[in-house]
Amino acid sequence: MRVKKQKSHRRTVRFFKACYGFREPFKVLCDGTFTHHLIANQIIPADDAVSRLLGGRVRLFATNCITEEIRSLGNSHSDTHRASQELITARCDHEEKRMNSVFCIESVIAEGNPEHFFVATQDSGLRRKLYEIPGTPVIYALKNCLMLDKPSEKQREFVKSSEEKRSHMTKLESDIVHAIKNKKGSSHPLDDVSEVESIHTLQTSGKNQRQNLGITDKPQFKRKRAKAPNPLSCKKKKVKVNSTLVNTNQSQNNNKDDAKSKRTRKRIKKKNEGSD
Ligand SMILES: [Zn+2]
Numbered sequence: 001m002r003v004k005k006q007k008s009h010r011r012t013v014r015f016f017k018a019c020y021g022f023r024e025p026f027k028v029l030c031d032g033t034f035t036h037h038l039i040a041n042q043i044i045p046a047d048d049a050v051s052r053l054l055g056g057r058v059r060l061f062a063t064n065c066i067t068e069e070i071r072s073l074g075n076s077h078s079d080t081h082r083a084s085q086e087l088i089t090a091r092c093d094h095e096e097k098r099m100n101s102v103f104c105i106e107s108v109i110a111e112g113n114p115e116h117f118f119v120a121t122q123d124s125g126l127r128r129k130l131y132e133i134p135g136t137p138v139i140y141a142l143k144n145c146l147m148l149d150k151p152s153e154k155q156r157e158f159v160k161s162s163e164e165k166r167s168h169m170t171k172l173e174s175d176i177v178h179a180i181k182n183k184k185g186s187s188h189p190l191d192d193v194s195e196v197e198s199i200h201t202l203q204t205s206g207k208n209q210r211q212n213l214g215i216t217d218k219p220q221f222k223r224k225r226a227k228a229p230n231p232l233s234c235k236k237k238k239v240k241v242n243s244t245l246v247n248t249n250q251s252q253n254n255n256k257d258d259a260k261s262k263r264t265r266k267r268i269k270k271k272n273e274g275s276d
Contacts, residue, residue, distance in 0.1 A: 009148045010055050012137065016151070019159045020135040022116045025057035028139065029090055029108065031101050032070040033122035035062070036080040037141045046083075053139065053146040054118070061090035061117070065104035090117070102126050109136050118148075134158035 016022040028050055030038075038046045051058040062084045070081045092104050099107070105126065109117055113135040120139040121127060130136050131152035138149040169177070 005147075008150065009053060012148050012150055013054050013056070016135070016137050020113075020116065022118075022137075025059045026051075026054050027061055027090075027115060027117050028054075028058050029061045029063070029105060029117040029119050030084070030087060031062075031066055031105060031119070031121045031123065031126070032073075032077075032080065032084065034120040034139070034141065035070070035084050035087075036077065037122050039079050039083055041141070041144055043141065043144060043146070049146055050120070050139070053148055060087045062087040063090045063092040063094075063101070063104050063108060065092055065094050065098050066101045068098045069101050090115070102129075109133060131155070 013022070013026075030046075035046075038044065038049075043049050047058055047060055050060065067081065067084045067089075070077050070084050073081075090108060092099075092108055094104060094107075102123065102125075105119060105121075106129070108115070109119065109130075113133065116135075118137045118139050119126075119130055121130075122140055127138050127140065127149070130138050131149075132154055134155050135158075136155075137151070140147055140149070
C-alpha cells in the first residue's frame with residue numbers, strides 16, 4: 001500500500017514538472033494549519049518529511065500574513081508560531097495591511113502560480129479552491145503521513161487543452177506557412193529574407209505560448225556564483241597598481257619640473273623681449 005502511494009506521489013510530481021515547469025528545490029508554502037499539524041504530530045524535521053514525499057530537495061516557505069495570523073492565536077500556538085517564523089518568508093503584497101492566510105495564499109499563487117509553489121494546508125475549504133487553479137499541487141497530512149493530492153480534473157483538462165492549442169497552428173502561423181509555400185518557386189533574394197523573418201516569428205510565437213504556461217524549454221540550473229579571482233591576475237593587477245602609482249609620482253614630478261622650466265623659459269623670453 002505504502003509503495004503504491006509513493007508511486008502515485010512521484011507520478012504527480014512528474015506531472016507538475018513536465019506540464020507546469022516545477023523544478024528542484026521544490027518550494028512549499030506552508031499555512032498555519034499544516035505547520036500546527038506537523039508540530040502536534042511531531043513530524044520533524046519537517047523539510048526531511050516533505051522532501052521524502054516529493055522525492056527531491058525542498059524549501060519550506062510561509063508569508064508574513066500566515067505567521068502573523070498564527071501569532072494572533074495566542075500562547076496555545078506559540079510553538080507553531082516559532083516554527084513558522086523559522087521558515088523562509090515568501091513575499092506577498094500585504095506589508096501595510098495583513099490579510100488572512102487563505103486570501104494571502106490565493107494572491108501569492110494567482111495568475112498561474114508563477115513561483116511554482118506546492119501549497120501545504122489542512123484547510124479542506126482552501127484545498128477545494130486550489131483544485132480549481134491550474135498549476136498548484138496540494139500537500140496535506142493524515143495523522144503521521146504526508147500526502148500529495150493527485151492533479152485535479154481541472155488541472156488535467158487545462159494541460160490537455162493547452163497542448164491541443166499548441167499542436168494546432170494559429171491563424172498567423174498558417175498564414176505565414178501559406179505565404180512561404182506560395183513564394184517557394186521564386187528565386188528573388190528578398191524572398192529568402194522574408195522567409196527567414198517569418199520562420200523567426202513562428203518560433204517566437206511558439207515560445208510565447210509555452211511561457212504563458214510557465215513551461216521552460218531547458219531545465220533551470222543553479223545560478224553561477226562568482227568564483228575566487230584568478231591569483232595570477234590579482235598579482236598582475238597589484239604590479240600594475242604599483243607601477244601606475246610610481247608612474248603618476250614620476251609624472252607629477254615631471255610636471256612640476258616642466259612647470260618650473262616653463263616659468264624660467266618665460267622669464268628668459270621676457271628678458272629677451274625686453275633686451276630686444
Ligand atoms: Zn500576505
